Amino acid sequence: MKRQLLIFLLTLALASASSVIVRTFSDNEVERFNHLVVDKNTGRVYIGAVNRLYQLSPALDLVIAEKTGPEYDAFECSASECSAGVQKKLTDNVNKALVIDYTTTRLIACGSLFQGICSVRNLHNISDGTQEVREAVVANNATASTVAFIAPGPPNPPVTQVMYVGVTYTVPEGFGTSGSSYRSEIPAVSSRSLDKDKMFQIAQMAVTTGTRMFVNSLARERYLINYVYGFSSEGFSYFLTTQMKHSISSQYVSKLVRVCQDDENYYSYTEIPIDCTSDLQGGRNYNLVQAAYVAKPGSDLASDLGITAQDDVLYAVFSESDPSHSNQPSDLSALCVYSLKAIRRKFMQNIRNCFNGSGQRGLDFISTSYACVPTVSCLFFHITISL
Numbered sequence: 001m002k003r004q005l006l007i008f009l010l011t012l013a014l015a016s017a018s019s020v021i022v023r024t025f026s027d028n029e030v031e032r033f034n035h036l037v038v039d040k041n042t043g044r045v046y047i048g049a050v051n052r053l054y055q056l057s058p059a060l061d062l063v064i065a066e067k068t069g070p071e072y073d074a075f076e077c078s079a080s081e082c083s084a085g086v087q088k089k090l091t092d093n094v095n096k097a098l099v100i101d102y103t104t105t106r107l108i109a110c111g112s113l114f115q116g117i118c119s120v121r122n123l124h125n126i127s128d129g130t131q132e133v134r135e136a137v138v139a140n141n142a143t144a145s146t147v148a149f150i151a152p153g154p155p156n157p158p159v160t161q162v163m164y165v166g167v168t169y170t171v172p173e174g175f176g177t178s179g180s181s182y183r184s185e186i187p188a189v190s191s192r193s194l195d196k197d198k199m200f201q202i203a204q205m206a207v208t209t210g211t212r213m214f215v216n217s218l219a220r221e222r223y224l225i226n227y228v229y230g231f232s233s234e235g236f237s238y239f240l241t242t243q244m245k246h247s248i249s250s251q252y253v254s255k256l257v258r259v260c261q262d263d264e265n266y267y268s269y270t271e272i273p274i275d276c277t278s279d280l281q282g283g284r285n286y287n288l289v290q291a292a293y294v295a296k297p298g299s300d301l302a303s304d305l306g307i308t309a310q311d312d313v314l315y316a317v318f319s320e321s322d323p324s325h326s327n328q329p330s331d332l333s334a335l336c337v338y339s340l341k342a343i344r345r346k347f348m349q350n351i352r353n354c355f356n357g358s359g360q361r362g363l364d365f366i367s368t369s370y371a372c373v374p375t376v377s378c379l380f381f382h383i384t385i386s387l
């Protein structure tokens with residue numbers, strides 16, 4: 001999509017920033033911290049790390065350190081069981097998702113062990129009364145991406161909340177296509193129930209449809225989709241991804257994926273490419289999104305973007321591809337700012353183009369591609385359109 005008005009070179013922004021460290025927390029025993037969330041009501045801080053979960057006070061004092069790994073596991077084991085002959089080895093538990101469910105005041109933590117399962121924890125005490133759910137939800141190795149966030153969804157939005165999850169498909173080294181049938185059952189994008197009777201199950205399921213989207217089985221090993229960020233805005237849930245431009249190509253692009261929150265079958269699943277280009281420096285194309293955040297603009301930015309201070313804005317940092325590894329970022333980066341209003345307009349425009357035949361049906365990699373068939377309410381078209 002077209003660049004929206006503002007591009008700041010990140011280096012300029014950083015050069016003028018100065019900071020004072022007030023408090024620190026560290027643990028030398030732990031290889032890496034993966035995620036951090038702050039409870040907006042209590043100020044408590046939760047950290048998901050390799051083999052640890054931490055609960056800190058608002059002043060960053062350690063309250064609880066919970067050990068989550070390593071444990072004996074194997075790629076061939078399902079989330080809940082393992083046949084007798086399988087050779088298991090001691091495996092790290094890398095935190096893959098950490099979200100606060102404010103509706104039920106619980107912490108949801110998902111790790112890479114046991115096909116990527118999640119646990120539900122007490123926000124007051126993350127070791128007390130933990131419920132572990134043996135359902136494969138997130139990526140099951142150290143590096144493959146996962147994005148999770150809670151937003152309205154079926155069966156009854158906006159009253160019901162679900163967990164939206166985007167997961168990179170994984171193949172273990174040395175296993176080839178026969179790797180693990182368990183991974184092929186995990187959708188690339190899904191909405192998972194937070195109802196305690198069907199915790200983390202696909203929120204709505206039918207034989208071939210439901211709140212889930214798979215990558216075509218013929219393409220999913222070559223065509224890895226990297227999920228970078230996810231957010232909810234005005235009735236839609238979005239994911240920012242990086243992926244190959246075509247299924248046979250080595251060029252990478254960033255895309256914005258969108259589903260309508262009251263769509264029980266993901267018929268509204270759509271994608272548009274998202275660009276961050278600069279007119280300076282001979283028209284650089286920062287093609288790989290690295291990190292993003294959705295928030296409200298200040299009044300100056302709002303007026304520059306032609307929106308109000310109550311509208312949502314997407315702030316995203318992009319990098320140029322490394323010349324020799326096109327899916328890896330180089331040192332060059334830029335911050336691009338988009339109004340969600342402009343993004344919605346772009347999705348609409350693409351959908352309209354699709355109707356009158358000027359949309360391109362790319363997407364050889366999505367399993368079921370319906371034609372542009374509108375159904376009820378919130379614009380349901382199961383199609384992906386590239387520019």
Ligand SMILES: *[C@@H]1O[C@H](CO)[C@@H](O)[C@H](O)[C@H]1NC(C)=O
Pocket residue numbers: 063064125126127128129
């Ligand atoms: C948290 O819960 C565990 C298990 O019930 C208990 O042993 C521990 O003392 C509690 N910690 C705090 C800080 O309350």
Ligand SMILES: *[C@@H]1O[C@H](CO)[C@@H](O)[C@H](O)[C@H]1NC(C)=O
Pocket residue numbers: 141142143144168169170171172173224
């Ligand atoms: C994890 O999965 C990703 C995506 O399939 C793959 O590229 C990577 O090599 C895997 N890492 C390991 C350690 O198996």
Ligand SMILES: *[C@@H]1O[C@H](CO)[C@@H](O)[C@H](O)[C@H]1NC(C)=O
Pocket residue numbers: 349352353356357358
């Ligand atoms: C289809 O509609 C779009 C937007 O309404 C317009 O820009 C485009 O030119 C139309 N294409 C055709 C082939 O009519």
